[in-house]
Amino acid sequence: MKEFQNKNQWALILGGSSGLGLATAIKLAKHGLNICIVYRNPRIQEAEIQTAFDTIKQENIQFKAFNTDAFKSEKRDAVIEILKTELGTQGSIKTLVHSVAKGNLKPMISKEAQVLKHDDFALTINAMGISLYDWTTAIFEAKLFADDARIISFTSEGNTKAWKNYAAVSAAKVTLEAITRNIALEFAPYGIKANCIQAGVTDTSSLRMIPGSDNIIKHSLIRNPNKRLTLPEDVANAVYLLSKDEASWITGTIIPVDGGEHLS
Numbered sequence: 001m002k003e004f005q006n007k008n009q010w011a012l013i014l015g016g017s018s019g020l021g022l023a024t025a026i027k028l029a030k031h032g033l034n035i036c037i038v039y040r041n042p043r044i045q046e047a048e049i050q051t052a053f054d055t056i057k058q059e060n061i062q063f064k065a066f067n068t069d070a071f072k073s074e075k076r077d078a079v080i081e082i083l084k085t086e087l088g089t090q091g092s093i094k095t096l097v098h099s100v101a102k103g104n105l106k107p108m109i110s111k112e113a114q115v116l117k118h119d120d121f122a123l124t125i126n127a128m129g130i131s132l133y134d135w136t137t138a139i140f141e142a143k144l145f146a147d148d149a150r151i152i153s154f155t156s157e158g159n160t161k162a163w164k165n166y167a168a169v170s171a172a173k174v175t176l177e178a179i180t181r182n183i184a185l186e187f188a189p190y191g192i193k194a195n196c197i198q199a200g201v202t203d204t205s206s207l208r209m210i211p212g213s214d215n216i217i218k219h220s221l222i223r224n225p226n227k228r229l230t231l232p233e234d235v236a237n238a239v240y241l242l243s244k245d246e247a248s249w250i251t252g253t254i255i256p257v258d259g260g261e262h263l264s
Contacts, residue, residue, distance in 0.1 A: 003244070005032030009094035009146055010062075010087065011243070012036045014070050014135060017049045019204035020154055021099030023232035024239045025056055031240060033094060034062035036086075038070045038079060040102075062086070070100065071127050076135065080142050092146035093139055095243045098153035098176070101206040102127040103169045116168055124168035129175030136183055140190070150243050151183060151194040154235065155254060157262060159198070165211045177254055184252030193251035197238050200230030200258025226259040234259070 011028045015021040016037035025035050035056055041049055046067070057063050064086060068075045087093075103124030106116045132153055139145055158166045159173040176196065183194040201220035207213050220229060238257040241247060256262045 002030070002032035004028075004094065005061075007032070007094075008034070008087070008091040010034040010036055010083075010091060011095040011097060012038070012083070012093050012135075012139070013097040013099060014038050014131070015099035015101060016065075016097070017041050017045075017052070019099070019101070019206060020199065020202065020232050020235045021097065022052055023236040024097055024099065027233070027236035027240050028095065028243065029056045029059040029061050029063075032059075032061060033243070034091075036064040036066075036079075036083060038066045038068060040069055041067060070135070071102070071131055073134070076138055080138050080144070083144060084142055087144060093144045093149060094146045095150045095152065095239070096135065096139060096145075097239060098132045098135070098151070100128055100131060101209075103172055105165045105169065105210055107165050108167055121168050121171060125172045125175050128169065128172035129179060132176055133179050133183070136187070136192075136194075140187070140192075145190070145192060147191045148245070148248055149192045150247070151180070151192060152239050152242055153180060153194075153196050155196045155198050157198065157200075157258075159254075163210070163216075180254075181252050188251065193242075193248065195242055195250060195252070196254045197235055197242075198254050198256045198258065198262070199235045200224065200256070200261040202230045202232060202235065204232065220261060223264045224259050224261045225263065228259065230258050230261070 011033045013021050013025050016025045017039035029035050066079050104120035106114055108116050153176055155173045158170045180194045180196050235257050
């Protein structure tokens, strides 16, 4: 069933060229949402990314993609202006998905490697946390949100647990969660709901960048009651459920989507 078909509603996905963001784009397109992806990848990866995007286009929906810097205000404004024209007076953004992975994975103390500095924290918190607010307000001011809109972002268990080299990203995820709660509170009169999905350990390129990721994977397979890692498709399914009309009373929450990994 394509419940979003012919409604001229869109999903705007920040970081949708791989991993959780791409899986979400594929899932939402299957149910009739038009898709706009904002991503940042080098040209060498472009052919592979376009192949993935072609899969989405086969769902017979409208599709836009921007390979641009989502964290620069002028680039964000340019995307919003193009979307305003594309959506016209009838179109709207039903779901904003924040799937951004840009940050520093440096240790606090090391004799061999570079250590975290103030600027590393600032860059990571801005990209993986505050940018959710920047995009939310830009879309809101452009009057592009649907009457019953959903804002969904991805956090991790590193929001409450200390992992080596993860301090800056952890601080960003906590910021993301705090901003989500306040969006849920302050934008409620405008029909906007905001939630975070706490995904279980998922074997993505972002995970592989974390030092010791092999150990994280091994440990997760032992403690997960379902004895497997979370798949990007598991998370995409949850985004779809949260985008449905029936989920309109869920807001301001952190929802584990991890097969019970958080239980032990």
